[in-house]
Amino acid sequence: MSGVSxxxxxxxxxxAADDLVVLSNVNKHFGALHVLQNIDLSIARGEVVVVIGxxxxxxxTLCRTINRLETIDSGTITVDxxxxxxxxRELARxxxxxxxxxxxxxxFAHKTVLxxxxxxxxxxxxxxxxAALEKAKSLxxxxxxxxxxxxxxxxxxxxxxxxxAIARALAMDPKVMLFDEPTSALDPEMIxxxxxxxxxxxxxxxxxxxxxxxxxxxxxxxxxxxxxADGKIVxxxxxxQFFANPRSDRAKDFLSKILHH
Amino acid sequence: MFDFLDSGQxxxxxxxWVTVQLTLYSxxxxxxxxxxxxxxxxxxxxxxxxxxxxxxxVVRNTPLTALILGCSLGLSQTLGITLGGDTxxxxxxxxxxxxxxxxxxxxxxxxLRSGINTVPVGQAEAARALGxxxxxxxxxxxLPQAFRAVIAPLANVLIALTKNTTVAAxxxxxxxxxxxxxxxxxxxxxxxxxxxxxxxxxxxxxxxTGLLLGWAAKRMAVKR
Numbered sequence: 001m002s003g004v005s006x007x008x009x010x011x012x013x014x015x016a017a018d019d020l021v022v023l024s025n026v027n028k029h030f031g032a033l034h035v036l037q038n039i040d041l042s043i044a045r046g047e048v049v050v051v052i053g054x055x056x057x058x059x060x061t062l063c064r065t066i067n068r069l070e071t072i073d074s075g076t077i078t079v080d081x082x083x084x085x086x087x088x089r090e091l092a093r094x095x096x097x098x099x100x101x102x103x104x105x106x107x108f109a110h111k112t113v114l115x116x117x118x119x120x121x122x123x124x125x126x127x128x129x130x131a132a133l134e135k136a137k138s139l140x141x142x143x144x145x146x147x148x149x150x151x152x153x154x155x156x157x158x159x160x161x162x163x164x165a166i167a168r169a170l171a172m173d174p175k176v177m178l179f180d181e182p183t184s185a186l187d188p189e190m191i192x193x194x195x196x197x198x199x200x201x202x203x204x205x206x207x208x209x210x211x212x213x214x215x216x217x218x219x220x221x222x223x224x225x226x227x228x229a230d231g232k233i234v235x236x237x238x239x240x241q242f243f244a245n246p247r248s249d250r251a252k253d254f255l256s257k258i259l260h261h
Numbered sequence: 262m263f264d265f266l267d268s269g270q271x272x273x274x275x276x277x278w279v280t281v282q283l284t285l286y287s288x289x290x291x292x293x294x295x296x297x298x299x300x301x302x303x304x305x306x307x308x309x310x311x312x313x314x315x316x317x318x319v320v321r322n323t324p325l326t327a328l329i330l331g332c333s334l335g336l337s338q339t340l341g342i343t344l345g346g347d348t349x350x351x352x353x354x355x356x357x358x359x360x361x362x363x364x365x366x367x368x369x370x371x372x373l374r375s376g377i378n379t380v381p382v383g384q385a386e387a388a389r390a391l392g393x394x395x396x397x398x399x400x401x402x403x404l405p406q407a408f409r410a411v412i413a414p415l416a417n418v419l420i421a422l423t424k425n426t427t428v429a430a431x432x433x434x435x436x437x438x439x440x441x442x443x444x445x446x447x448x449x450x451x452x453x454x455x456x457x458x459x460x461x462x463x464x465x466x467x468x469x470t471g472l473l474l475g476w477a478a479k480r481m482a483v484k485r
Contacts, residue, residue, distance in 0.1 A: 069386055087305070089394065096392025106387035109483045110406050120391040123401065154484035165387075172391060 020045045020176055020207050021066060026075035028061060035061050036072070037231040043176070048208045050218040050239070053228035054254060059211045060103075062228065063180045066209065067098040080175055096124050099169030099177040103184050105161040107153035107168070113140065114149040117168045125172065132171075139167040143197050159190030163197055176207040183214055215258065219243060227251045263458070265448045276440040277462050283357060283426040283436055284466070288419055290362035295369025299407075300399055302374055313370070321367035325428045329360035333432040350435065357429035365422045372414040376407030381485075409481045416474035420467045437462060 021043040028036040035058045043049050051059045064070040065077060068084050068091060077084045079098060085091045107116050117136035121127040127135070140146045143163040145156070153161055162182055169177060179198065183191045195217050202208060202221040212218065218225055218239055225242040227235040227250075235248045243259075246252045266273065301313040320328070333356050336342045344359065346352030380403050388398040427438035441459045448455055 067390055069390065092389075092392045092394050094392075095390055098390070100387070100390040102383060102387060104381075104383050106381075106383035108384060108387070108402055109485050110409065119401070120393070123397055124392040152484060168387075168391070 018045045019043065020047075020080055021209070022076075022078045023062075023065070024076050026062075026065065026072050026077060028058075028065065028070065028072050035231050036065070039075070039233060041226065041233065043207060043209060046205045046207055047223045048202045048206075048210065048221055049224050049226055050222035051209065051211045051226045051228060052213065052215070052218060052254075053234075057228040058231040059228045060180050063178050063209055063211045066176075066178055067095045067100055069100075092124070096120070096172050097175045099172060099174030101162070101165050101169055101177065101179045101182045103181040105153070105158070105165045105185070107161055107165055109153055112150050112152055113145065113156070113164050116153070116164060117171050120168065120172050135171060136167070139170055140164070143167045144193070157190060158186045159193045162186065162190075162194045166194075166197055166201075170201075176209065177201065179208065179210040179212065181211050181213070183212065213258075215243070227254070229254070263451075263454055265444070265451055265454070266458070270447075271440060271444060273440065273458070273462075276435060276437045277466075279354070279434065279436040280423070280426050280462075281466065283354070283361065283429055283434070284419075284423045286358045287361035287365060287422055287426070290358060291365035291369050291418075291422065294362055294366035295373060296404065298366055298370035299373040299377065300404075302370060303377060303399070305395060317367045317370055320363055321371070323364075325360070325364050325425055326431055328364050329357055329428050329432055332356040332360040349433075353429075353432050353434045357426070357432060357434045361422065361425060361429070365418060365425070368418045368421070369415065372411045372418060373404070373407055375414070376409075376411035377403055379410045380406045406483050409478075409483050412474055412478035412481060416471050416478070419470055419474070423467050423470065424463060 019042040021041075023039050023041045026036055026039040027034070037058075039062060041049075041062075051062060053059050061070055065072050066079070068077075079094060082094065085094060107113070108119065111119065114133075114136055117139060118132045121132040121135065122129070137146065137149065140149055143166055145160050145163050145167070148156055148160060148164075153164070156164065166177075166182075182198070183194050186194065191214065195214060198208070198210070198217065199221050210217070210222070222239045225235075225237055225239045226233055227242065227246075227248070229250045235242065235246065235251045237247070242251070243255065246255055265271070298313050298317060301309045302317070304310055333353065336359075337352060337356055343352045344355040346355050384402055384406065385398050388402040393401065426436055429436055430439040430442065433439070437459055441455060444455045445452060
């Protein structure tokens with residue numbers, strides 16, 4: 001790609017000492033397709049990073065490598081100072097500290113909403129039943145679906161399911177939350193109820209990596225916007241700067257297509 | 262017409278009771294063994310996957326008669342394995358259950374594997390993302406949903422198993438088919454009646470199985 005400048009001024013300002021998630025020189029191929037090309041990205045504690053870009057740019061893959069749902073071909077990823085283990089118990093332990101919210105919710109279909117939120121606490125954190133129940137109920141209340149606790153996921157609307165999924169991830173007390181296009185499968189009228197929960201999390205200081213097409217969310221909640229195209233990070237900037245004054249041609253082109261219609 | 266039944270010479274209920282026992286023990290055994298096999302077949306270790314694939318393909322393609330005769334002649338009479346049975350009768354029964362379990366387990370395994378394929382990948386991904394181990398993902402998330410999807414095919418396996426227990430007659434287990442053979446020899450004038458009695462007996466066993474599990478399959482289906 002020509003005529004593209006990669007800018008990292010915001011990241012440098014954050015400082016390396018407090019980085020929670022660090023990707024360095026990460027590469028990944030799907031067959032002949034080079035989906036992640038020399039990715040360097042650091043996410044500071046408490047930072048909200050929004051990853052945007054056209055479809056197929058590798059942003060979802062990037063998100064999924066952080067808890068190793070996608071393996072990488074080369075490079076390193078560290079979470080809270082520890083490099084991602086390859087498999088087994090160590091990896092499971094690390095994943096417990098990294099919350100993940102999926103595009104298609106992925107609530108456990110054979111378990112009630114309440115059981116969904118309690119499962120990780122009981123089976124991974126080994127919390128006792130009473131404490132897990134109490135925490136699950138308070139989290140469900142917090143995301144506004146407390147009254148649906150005994151229903152099965154299929155009985156809930158998409159927006160409700162996604163809020164349950166957020167509660168399920170929060171129940172593990174994660175150090176960082178990954179959101180892989182959390183609103184892309186939702187009806188337009190349900191997007192806001194999910195974004196509001198995410199806004200609230202961001203305000204409370206949760207470290208978040210959000211892959212999304214919601215530019216409004218990027219503007220209002222992000223500390224930094226990462227723009228990806230063709231497997232590369234093309235531009236990183238504070239949201240106001242990125243949206244008002246994108247530097248790379250690719251980002252200008254992308255924004256002109258989505259913002260003016 | 263059916264007066265040969267009144268002679269008191271034949272323990273018809275007793276013979277069918279042995280059939281029922283063979284079915285129940287073998288069903289329980291093959292459900293457990295088949296689940297374990299299915300778990301091995303989807304495990305992350307290639308060597309284990311290979312073992313299970315070879316086992317399933319060899320055993321399910323071997324005639325059941327050969328397997329059960331192999332258990333009797335090979336395991337018991339040659340190697341002296343009695344499975345803790347004190348009498349010839351007891352040993353024969355246990356060997357038959359072993360053979361039926363080894364055989365039927367492969368069909369349970371394959372039914373379950375197709376059930377595992379109906380569970381969306383996202384379910385396992387979400388479970389792994391929570392920090393559950395492979396074993397936990399399998400037993401807490403994937404298998405419970407897979408089982409619900411394959412109740413109807415498993416009913417087929419159970420019906421086939423019920424009828425396959427007749428092969429145990431080959432090693433002298435006193436179940437329904439062995440009694441039928443005896444009655445055919447003794448009551449040759451009532452051949453069709455003898456057939457009718459045994460056919461009816463098996464329908465009584467298998468028809469409710471199919472109906473009950475068909476109902477259960479609908480009730481337990483996972484809504485997505």
